Amino acid sequence: MKYNQEKIKEVAGELALAFTKNYKCSLDEASSFFLDNILKQDEVAKLVDASANPKQLARNAVFRNFVKKCKKELYYQLRKYKSDDASLQSSLDAARKDPSDENLEQVLSEVAQFHVSSQERFEENEIFYDKLNDLFANAETIIDAGCGVQPLFFPFGRFSNVKRYAAIDKDKASIALMQEIKSIFPQRYQWLYPDVWNIGEGWDNLCTEHDVEEFDLALMLKVVAVVQRTNPELVNGLCKVPAKTIVVSGVKESMVKKQDIGRRERRLVLNFMESCGRQKIAEFDLDNEFIVIG
Ligand SMILES: C[S@@+](CC[C@H](N)C(=O)[O-])C[C@H]1O[C@@H](n2cnc3c(N)ncnc32)[C@H](O)[C@@H]1O
Numbered sequence: 001m002k003y004n005q006e007k008i009k010e011v012a013g014e015l016a017l018a019f020t021k022n023y024k025c026s027l028d029e030a031s032s033f034f035l036d037n038i039l040k041q042d043e044v045a046k047l048v049d050a051s052a053n054p055k056q057l058a059r060n061a062v063f064r065n066f067v068k069k070c071k072k073e074l075y076y077q078l079r080k081y082k083s084d085d086a087s088l089q090s091s092l093d094a095a096r097k098d099p100s101d102e103n104l105e106q107v108l109s110e111v112a113q114f115h116v117s118s119q120e121r122f123e124e125n126e127i128f129y130d131k132l133n134d135l136f137a138n139a140e141t142i143i144d145a146g147c148g149v150q151p152l153f154f155p156f157g158r159f160s161n162v163k164r165y166a167a168i169d170k171d172k173a174s175i176a177l178m179q180e181i182k183s184i185f186p187q188r189y190q191w192l193y194p195d196v197w198n199i200g201e202g203w204d205n206l207c208t209e210h211d212v213e214e215f216d217l218a219l220m221l222k223v224v225a226v227v228q229r230t231n232p233e234l235v236n237g238l239c240k241v242p243a244k245t246i247v248v249s250g251v252k253e254s255m256v257k258k259q260d261i262g263r264r265e266r267r268l269v270l271n272f273m274e275s276c277g278r279q280k281i282a283e284f285d286l287d288n289e290f291i292v293i294g
Contacts, residue, residue: 003049008038011048011057019071023256025078033077037070078256088114095184104185108152111181115148115174116255117222124286125153131284132247133158135293139216142166143206143243145199146223149174152181156191164210168197199227199234203242218243222289224272225250225265239276248272249291266290 009031016030023030038044044066051057058064088110095103112122121128139159143166144151151167169175178194197206207213218241227234250265269292273280278294285291 003045008045008048009035011054012038014054015067015070019074022258023075023078024258025074025256030074033074034070037066037073041066075256085110085114092180092184095181099184104188107181107184111149111152111177114177115150117148118150118153120251120255120288121150121286122153124289128286128291129153129155129158131291135282136217136245137161140164141210141212141215142217142219143210143215143241144168144219144221145197145238145241146170146220146226147174147194148221149177150221151192151194152178152189154192156188162191164193164212165191166206166210166215167192167194168206170196170198172196199231199237202237203240207242213242215241215243216245218246220246221249221291222251224248225268228268235272236275239272241276245281245293246273246276246278247291247293249289252288252290262290266292 012035013031015034016027019025019030019034020027038048043062047060047063048057051060088107091103091106091110095107112119133155137159138161140161140163142162142164145168147167147169148171151165154165156162167175167178175194175196178189178192182189182192182194193210195206195209220238220241224235224238227238248269250262250269252260252262252265254261269290270280273292273294276294280292280294282293283291
């Protein structure tokens with residue numbers, strides 16, 4: 001090896017430690033990320049090797065830019081909704097061969113890892129659906145806008161009046177996964193209708209497809225803040241959802257940063273309710289999520 005590996009490892013470790021103080025990332029993951037990146041860039045590895053001490057290194061403009069770029073990249077890596085799906089694929093293969101209840105359970109536990117939002121809620125699905133059941137056990141039509149893969153966890157047995165559950169999201173991978181699981185377990189998911197859809201398309205086609213003027217219930221879980229951040233011009237379109245009641249949620253802690261954003265998100269959700277012209281009729285909390293109904 002050209003350069004002092006121990007010294008490079010030590011610097012990668014220090015960068016990782018600083019990063020994990022503010023972000024939800026394991027020290028191991030951050031350390032190997034910084035180490036790989038230093039080793040990939042000869043100019044940086046050389047700098048680290050030649051530096052007399054950490055202060056001197058921190059003053060170097062090339063190194064500072066390198067650290068800034070790495071932090072940004074790792075941040076975006078952590079923000080990605082979906083995790084590696086190799087184990088999900090193998091549990092889907094097993095379910096295709098034998099669509100048993102045990103295999104469905106296995107698939108669902110892998111699905112929970114597939115989408116960060118469902119993963120965060122996974123342990124509390126029962127509490128979440130209990131509360132929803134208290135209020136909406138008689139719902140017949142549900143539309144879940146920006147649903148991710150959460151509809152797969154919907155306990156149909158407890159909402160047996162549901163005839164159509166429109167599960168819509170712009171994310172093709174989430175929709176394809178739900179369609180695939182429905183095709184493997186048709187009896188379990190006959191109520192589920194997953195479709196690729198973007199808020200910009202509006203609601204008319206969905207109403208026609210599902211033959212309703214108004215859905216009984218619209219779910220918009222952890223969606224409003226995402227849309228507000230990424231496509232603010234579409235928030236108004238979300239407001240126009242044709243539904244008797246809407247269930248809107250936000251998170252208390254940032255997905256990636258160790259940062260309490262509950263107050264900000266709650267304000268955003270309440271403002272959203274107001275712009276929709278809806279009165280809040282109920283509210284409840286999960287560990288990292290608050291749910292407002294109106
Ligand atoms: C934070 S996730 C929430 C997923 C799910 N509702 C849950 O709580 O488990 C936000 C979802 O909104 C979807 N989304 C964002 N912008 C959208 C848009 N313009 N049209 C449709 N879906 C959108 C994303 O694809 C993503 O699945």
